[in-house]
Structure formats: structure tokens, C-alpha cells
Amino acid sequence: MTAHTPAPQLVILLAEDEPADAHLFRLALKENHVAADVQHVVDGREALEYLRRQGLRFAAAVRPDLILLDLNLPRMDGREFLAAIKEDGELREIPVVVLSTSRAERDVVAAYRLGAAGYLAKSPDVTEFIRDIRKLTTYWGSVVRLPERQ
Amino acid sequence: MIARISRGVAARPSQIRALLAARVCQPISIALAVFVLAAALVAGLIWRQERYRLRDARGLAATLAAEQAFAMQSGLERALSATYALSAIVRQGWRSGSEDRLPAIAGLLRDFPGSTMLQLARGGVVRQVAPADGHEAAIAHDLLGDPLLGATARRARDTGQLTIAGPYAMDGGLALAGCLPIFVDEAHGQHGFWGLAIAVIAVHEIAAPVRLAELVEHGYGYEVLWSSPDSHGAQLIARSASAVGSDPVERVVPVANASLILRLAPPVGWGDVPGLLWQSLVGLLFCALLAWQAGWQTRLAATAKAHERNLERRVAQRTADLQRFAEVTAHHLQEPARRMVSYAGRLKGQLAGRLDDPEANISLDFIGQQAGRLQELLRDVELYLAADQPRGRVESCDAEQTVAALLSRLAESIGEAGARVRVGPLPRARIDAPRLGDMFRVALENALDHGRSENALCIEIDGSRSGDLVRYRVSDNGPGVEPEYRARVFRVFERLSASGEGTGIGLALLQRIAESIGGHAWIEEAPGGGCQVVLELPAGEENLAPEGRS
Numbered sequence: 208m209t210a211h212t213p214a215p216q217l218v219i220l221l222a223e224d225e226p227a228d229a230h231l232f233r234l235a236l237k238e239n240h241v242a243a244d245v246q247h248v249v250d251g252r253e254a255l256e257y258l259r260r261q262g263l264r265f266a267a268a269v270r271p272d273l274i275l276l277d278l279n280l281p282r283m284d285g286r287e288f289l290a291a292i293k294e295d296g297e298l299r300e301i302p303v304v305v306l307s308t309s310r311a312e313r314d315v316v317a318a319y320r321l322g323a324a325g326y327l328a329k330s331p332d333v334t335e336f337i338r339d340i341r342k343l344t345t346y347w348g349s350v351v352r353l354p355e356r357q
Numbered sequence: 358m359i360a361r362i363s364r365g366v367a368a369r370p371s372q373i374r375a376l377l378a379a380r381v382c383q384p385i386s387i388a389l390a391v392f393v394l395a396a397a398l399v400a401g402l403i404w405r406q407e408r409y410r411l412r413d414a415r416g417l418a419a420t421l422a423a424e425q426a427f428a429m430q431s432g433l434e435r436a437l438s439a440t441y442a443l444s445a446i447v448r449q450g451w452r453s454g455s456e457d458r459l460p461a462i463a464g465l466l467r468d469f470p471g472s473t474m475l476q477l478a479r480g481g482v483v484r485q486v487a488p489a490d491g492h493e494a495a496i497a498h499d500l501l502g503d504p505l506l507g508a509t510a511r512r513a514r515d516t517g518q519l520t521i522a523g524p525y526a527m528d529g530g531l532a533l534a535g536c537l538p539i540f541v542d543e544a545h546g547q548h549g550f551w552g553l554a555i556a557v558i559a560v561h562e563i564a565a566p567v568r569l570a571e572l573v574e575h576g577y578g579y580e581v582l583w584s585s586p587d588s589h590g591a592q593l594i595a596r597s598a599s600a601v602g603s604d605p606v607e608r609v610v611p612v613a614n615a616s617l618i619l620r621l622a623p624p625v626g627w628g629d630v631p632g633l634l635w636q637s638l639v640g641l642l643f644c645a646l647l648a649w650q651a652g653w654q655t656r657l658a659a660t661a662k663a664h665e666r667n668l669e670r671r672v673a674q675r676t677a678d679l680q681r682f683a684e685v686t687a688h689h690l691q692e693p694a695r696r697m698v699s700y701a702g703r704l705k706g707q708l709a710g711r712l713d714d715p716e717a718n719i720s721l722d723f724i725g726q727q728a729g730r731l732q733e734l735l736r737d738v739e740l741y742l743a744a745d746q747p748r749g750r751v752e753s754c755d756a757e758q759t760v761a762a763l764l765s766r767l768a769e770s771i772g773e774a775g776a777r778v779r780v781g782p783l784p785r786a787r788i789d790a791p792r793l794g795d796m797f798r799v800a801l802e803n804a805l806d807h808g809r810s811e812n813a814l815c816i817e818i819d820g821s822r823s824g825d826l827v828r829y830r831v832s833d834n835g836p837g838v839e840p841e842y843r844a845r846v847f848r849v850f851e852r853l854s855a856s857g858e859g860t861g862i863g864l865a866l867l868q869r870i871a872e873s874i875g876g877h878a879w880i881e882e883a884p885g886g887g888c889q890v891v892l893e894l895p896a897g898e899e900n901l902a903p904e905g906r907s
Contacts, residue, residue, distance in 0.1 A: 224852075226723075227723040227726070227727060229720065230723065249854075279850070281851075281852040281853050281854055282842065282852075282853050282854075348701070
């Protein structure tokens with residue numbers, strides 16, 4: 208009989224400027240009993256600083272397994288952030304899933320062209336949103352294999 | 358129409374110019390102008406071409422005339438040289454003492470083609486004729502006294518030069534007679550007049566070898582004239598069947614005491630009438646085509662212009678409709694948003710202390726916040742859409758009064774932020790008061806929202822006038838705006854901080870209002886390192902009291 212090794216906790220970097228949406232995401236994780244480590248930043252520039260461990264605040268930042276990215280962010284928006292990390296040799300393999308209110312085809316296409324690994328349109332129905340987050344965390348946390356955390 | 362307007366007192370030069378331009382720019386006017394210009398150009402080209410052609414044609418005719426005239430001159434001189442041969446024979450006989458014996462001269466006719474008759478006249482009386490047959494009557498004829506040849510014979514004797522008489526009729530044609538005086542050495546060593554040597558030359562004999570007919574083949578008519586001192590004016594001695602056209606080419610060659618003249622010209626004149634007609638026809642067709650093309654292009658341009666104006670009208674109409682729709686929509690959406698804020702607040706009050714689940718309280722808070730945010734967004738969207746429309750009389754607006762009213766309205770927010778606001782002198786701007794108030798409100802709210810730092814917030818509002826412009830500055834002592842974001846923050850929904858602070862429309866609204874009245878707005882670094890919003894607007898009259906202010 209082999210010893211049971213618990214699955215390592217999924218580390219998620221959430222780039223979201225809207226506190227209500229960030230709260231809703233955490234609520235969805237809680238409702239789905241997903242024990243993920245959620246790191247929250249409010250714009251693209253702060254997300255880059257987190258990933259590059261810049262400044263005292265992010266000196267001990269944990270490299271995320273997955274980035275959930277809102278498109279409309281202050282200072283550096285989601286598109287600029289995507290372009291920036293896909294040009295960064297150290298960061299480009301971290302999968303980025305876009306979380307956006309927009310269902311416009313041009314936004315979906317633009318996100319994938321910039322290197323997004325997925326695109327999730329936020330549902331206005333909370334129940335549906337919670338279900339979508341369960342599927343999302345199951346897929347990225349259990350189904351697919353992600354690069355070893357550095 | 359123009360005359361009618363010119364008479365009218367109300368007609369202004371600009372109206373007349375516009376009417377003239379409208380008339381001149383008509384397709385038919387343009388086509389006519391192009392036709393006239395093109396026709397003038399084509400006429401010039403045809404005239405120039407015709408001039409070159411005429412010069413070449415006359416040059417060619419002059420060359421032909423010279424060739425023919427010289428050939429006739431040579432033939433005449435050859436025929437006349439028989440008289441010199443006769444003179445030599447006589448003088449030879451004189452010197453040998455056999456002057457009374459008449460020499461044989463008939464053989465000379467063979468040696469000097471062109472001479473049809475030779476005569477020797479001792480003392481002017483014909484003594485010998487060749488050929489003798491048929492001319493016996495000429496023997497003993499006194500040439501010096503002859504009414505036809507006498508003058509020429511006497512001139513030859515008196516001048517000692519070969520002299521030519523004629524033309525006169527002979528054997529159904531015209532003939533010339535060359536008279537050469539013969540002088541012999543007399544006993545006392547002096548020259549004495551012996552007599553005359555005569556060579557009669559039939560004109561057709563001279564003309565035949567010259568092939569004047571070739572001139573006719575080349576399309577010319579010709580005339581050969583003879584001019585001598587005894588003839589009054591030039592006498593016609595040969596001509597082509599076809600007439601000589603006007604302004605002929607003329608060649609004059611001297612023969613003894615006379616001149617031979619050859620005139621040459623096409624019977625119909627030098628002008629190439631069929632060619633000119635053909636060229637003119639082609640030219641007219643070309644001009645007409647060009648004029649049609651110009652008229653067509655003008656018509657197309659006018660149609661395109663009208664279409665463009667129509668499109669512009671439609672776009673303007675649709676834009677106005679859309680703007681109106683957006684404004685109305687934004688306005689109407691504010692109502693449910695306001696109600697949501699009201700009822701969320703009411704619900705929270707009613708449930709205060711009765712909810713065990715903290716998540717429920719959080720949700721209620723978010724509902725209230727988001728409804729308030731929606732209301733603010735809709736308010737700013739409505740203002741943004743109407744930013745370029747004055748909301749009152751555009752006049753010399755008292756900025757100090759506007760700012761004072763604004764500070765009074767925002768006193769609570771200023772107090773909450775713990776801010777100290779200092780207002781300096783503010784010159785007047787030319788704008789409606791509500792929009793000037795909006796611009797200062799946005800700048801002030803921007804300072805209140807983003808100017809907070811470790812230090813107490815200090816906001817300074819001042820202004821200055823430079824020529825026709827006023828410049829207002831709203832500065833804070835906060836963290837400021839990094840240079841890379843100073844232009845970007847004027848975009849709609851562009852924010853530099855997370856939600857909860859501002860709608861992202863304020864600065865865009867401010868810039869839109871400024872630009873709609875010919876001004877500008879930008880962000881600079883404040884003297885203390887904070888953010889400084891600068892408004893540059895048209896200046897208002899300082900000493901003019903604004904009208905209609907309540």
C-alpha cells in the first residue's frame with residue numbers, strides 16, 4: 208500500500224480590478240470546495256510586478272500555476288499584459304485564461320492571438336458562474352498537467 | 358440672374374462670386390471653355406504646320422525653276438554663239454583679202470542647234486542666208502532700216518555688243534534674233550563696221566530640250582517671259598496649258614541685253630485646301646472629344662460632390678439621431694440605477710442586525726456600490742455625449758464664481774478627503790457656465806480621488822491669461838501621473854487605479870468640452886511633484902459683465 212500524497216494546491220493569480228468580481232470568484236471557489244491559493248492583483252502592471260517579484264510587496268511571491276485575467280484593467284490592460292508575458296522567456300509558459308464580461312468574437316479572437324490558453328465569458332447568473340469556475344479549476348487543477356512550479 | 362442680383366442692394370460680393378462660380382463650373386461652360394482653348398491650340402498647330410509645308414513647297418519650286426531657267430539660258434546662249442562663229446568666218450575672210458567672196462555658212466546650222474536661220478548682212482544689208490531655200494526674199498533686206506529689227510540692229514552696231522531682238526512671229530511661232538556686230542581691221546589700223554551676223558532662234562526649239570512639261574507633271578503651271586530694252590515690259594514666250602497660280606516663284610536669268618524670266622506656281626495656288634480641310638476636321642473632332650470629356654468629368658465631379666454632400670447630411674443626421682438616442686438612453690437608465698441604490702440602502706437598513714450570514718451583508722454592500730457606480734457611469738456618459746453642446750449662453754464666464762459654487766457643492770467630499778483647497782485669481786473664459794463648472798468638477802474630483810498620499814491633500818486652483826487664451830491649473834500634492842499615462846488617461850474608461858475611484862470618463866469629458874470650444878487639456882507634473890490638470894480655453898472679456906446671470 209502506497210502512502211497517499213495530497214495533490215499540490217493550485218496557485219492562481221487573479222488580475223481583476225473590480226472588488227465585487229474578485230469576491231465573487233473567491234465565493235465560487237469556496238462553493239466548489241476548491242482549495243486554491245488565490246493571489247489578487249488589480250491591474251496588468253501589478254500582475255507583471257508580482258510575476259517578476261518586483262518590490263517588497265511581491266519579493267516572496269509564489270509563481271502561479273494559472274493566471275485568470277480580466278481584459279479591462281487600469282494602467283496596463285489585459286491585452287497589454289498578455290503581450291508582455293508572452294514576450295518574456297521566463298513567464299510565457301504560464302497558462303493565461305481570460306475572464307471577461309465581453310462575449311464579442313473580436314475580443315475572443317484577439318485574446319487567443321495574443322496567446323491566451325482559454326477564454327471564459329463571465330455569466331451574469333451566479334449559479335452558472337460558480338459552475339463554470341468549478342469546471343475551470345477542475346480542468347486546470349486535475350485534468351491537465353502544468354509545468355513544475357519553479 | 359447676375360445682373361438682377363447686381364442691381365439688388367442686398368447682393369453681396371460673396372454671393373455674386375458664388376453665383377459666378379456656380380455658373381462657370383457648369384459642365385456646359387467648362388466644355389465650351391475647353392473646346393475654345395483646344396480649338397485655338399489646334400488652329401495654331403495647323404497654321405504652323407501649313408507654314409512649314411508652304412516654305413518647303415516654295416523651296417522645291419524655286420529649285421525646279423532655277424534648273425529650268427538655267428537650262429533655257431544655256432540653250433539660248435549656245436544657239437546665239439552661232440553669231441560669233443559667223444563673225445570669226447567673216448573676219449578671217451577679211452584678213453585673207455577675200456572679203457568679197459561669201460563664206461559657206463549653211464553647215465553652221467548643224468553645229469549650233471537651236472538656231473533656225475543664219476544671216477550675214479554687210480553694212481546691215483543681208484547678203485547671205487542659211488538655209489537659203491525659202492528665204493530668198495531676205496537677200497538685200499536692209500536690217501538697219503527694218504521697222505522690226507532696225508532698232509536692235511542699230512543698238513548692236515552702236516554698242517558693239519550682241520543684242521537680241523524679239524520676240525516676233527515667225528513660221529507660226531515666236532522667234533528671237535541675235536544680232537552681233539562684226540568689226541574688221543581697216544587699212545589705217547582702225548576697226549571698221551563690216552556688218553551684222555544674225556542668228557534667228559525659234560523659241561520652241563529652245564524650250565523643247567528643257568522639258569518644261571515635267572513642271573506640269575509635278576503639278577505646276579509655268580510662264581516663260583522675255584524682257585528686253587526694246588520690249589515694253591516682259592513678253593510671254595511660253596506657258597503651260599494650266600494657269601499659273603497666285604504668288605508664283607520667279608527666276609530671272611540674263612541673256613545678252615535681255616532677261617529670261619520663268620514663273621512657277623501650282624494652278625490652284627500654294628495652299629493645300631483638301632489637306633487643311635482634313636486637318637481642321639480632325640482637329641475639330643479632337644476638340645469636341647476633349648470638350649465632351651471635360652464636360653463629362655465636370656458632371657461626374659458635380660454628381661460625386663452632390664452625393665458626398667448628401668452622404669454627409671445623412672451621416673450628420675444619423676450621428677445626431679444616435680447621439681440623441683444615446684443621451685436619452687443614458688438618461689433613462691439612470692432612473693432604474695437610482696432606484697436600485699435607494700432600495701439597496703433601504704433593504705440594508707431594514708435587515709440591519711437581522712442577518713447572520715456575513716456574506717449576505719457583503720452582497721448587499723456590493724449591490725449598493727455597483728448600483729451607485731452604474732448611476733455615476735450613466736451620468737458621465739450622458740455628459741460626455743453632450744459635451745460639445747453648450748448648456749447655456751456662451752459668454753464671458755466668471756470662473757471665480759463658478760469655482761466658488763463648485764467648492765460649496767463639493768464641500769462634503771473635500772472635507773472627507775481632508776483636503777485644503779486654495780483658489781488664486783481666475784480670469785474669465787468664453788464658455789457657458791455649466792460646462793466650465795463640469796471641467797473644474799472633473800479636475801477637482803480627480804485630485805480628491807487620486808491626489809491622496811501620506812501628506813495632507815492640498816489642492817491649488819489658479820489661472821492666467823495670455824493673449825486670447827486663458828489657462829487654468831488644478832494641482833495637487835499627490836503621487837502624480839507617470840509621463841507614459843498622461844495622454845492615456847484622457848481616453849474614455851481609462852483609469853489608473855482599481856474600481857471604486859472614478860468612472861474613467863471624467864478626463865475624457867473634460868478634454869472633449871475643451872476641444873469643442875477650440876481649447877486644449879493636458880496633464881503636467883505639479884510644482885510639488887503631484888498632478889496638474891491644465892485647461893487652455895478661449896479668453897473672455899474681463900471688463901464685460903456677463904449677461905443674464907442669475
